[in-house]
Amino acid sequence: MATLHPWPDQTLSSNKTRVIRELAQGQNCAAQLQMIVDQQHSQQGSSPEELLQKILTCFDQTISMLQDACMTPAAVSKERRGCYKRKRGAQTWTIVSDKMEDDHAWRKYGQKTILNSKHPRSYFRCKHKCDQGCRAIKQVQRTEVDDSKMYHITYIGTHTCRDSSPHDMAPSNNSGIPFDGSSPTLKHGYEEEMTPSDVTELDSMTMWEDVVLGGDGFESMYGDMVSDMYSCKEVSCLNLEPIGLENGFQLDDSEFV
DNA sequence: GGTATTTGACCGAA
DNA sequence: TTCGGTCAAATACC
Structure with missing residues (x-):
């Protein structure tokens, strides 16, 4: 049976990786651009247009992915109907x-x-x-x-x-x-x-869903940021912790400054 | 308008 | 794949 969850379980982790990778790539491009711009001040060098286009593409793809996942609250609620953890155990009479x-x-x-x-x-x-x-x-x-x-x-x-x-x-x-x-x-x-461990995985999943699905917590904390990000193509406002990636990229907001 | 019930959709377990 | 358990929108009731 096909699930209507925005990000089915089998694609959730891969989407997370893609999002992070795209962001990291954009970050790396921005860092390069910054170096070029800095160099232009001292000497006329190559045009940064190509890098700029790449940066915009990266962020467009990332934001598009986020938007696909960030359905309206009503729609999310509807798609999650019937999602529950069946009670196993507990006293019965x-x-x-x-x-x-x-x-x-x-x-x-x-x-x-x-x-x-x-x-x-x-x-x-x-x-x-x-x-x-x-x-x-x-x-x-x-x-x-x-x-x-x-x-x-x-x-x-x-x-x-x-x-x-x-x-x-x-x-x-x-x-x-x-x-x-x-x-x-x-x-x-x-x-x-039911043991407390039953909720551990659920909680971590909820945290991620808060980010990608625009949950209450994320919306209140980062909703404006995402909005700004999409409107001005700027992610420096996201106070991200440094994240090491397989491809050598690293998310570190210090490089955006 | 607020609360309770109905009911079809959805999910997990077997 | 089937079936029982749960969710939540729609509806009814006060």
């Missing part, structure tokens, strides 16, 4: 109950028809996911028996939120399972929690 409601506030976020099931499965997440980062979710599906209004309810993850509902004043296992005495059929399963 499955109960059979005659009611879907419990003591916690849930918000429905999806519904799917399940193969060989008469009834769709509904997906709920804790209402406090956004404000408190609570990761508890539950899945509700009616039992296959038509005449019995019973529901299979699977709770995944425990509540980390401080639900403001009065019910929370009572002792709770914080899992969202109602302790109302009329204990439904309960199955309990436990798998390992």
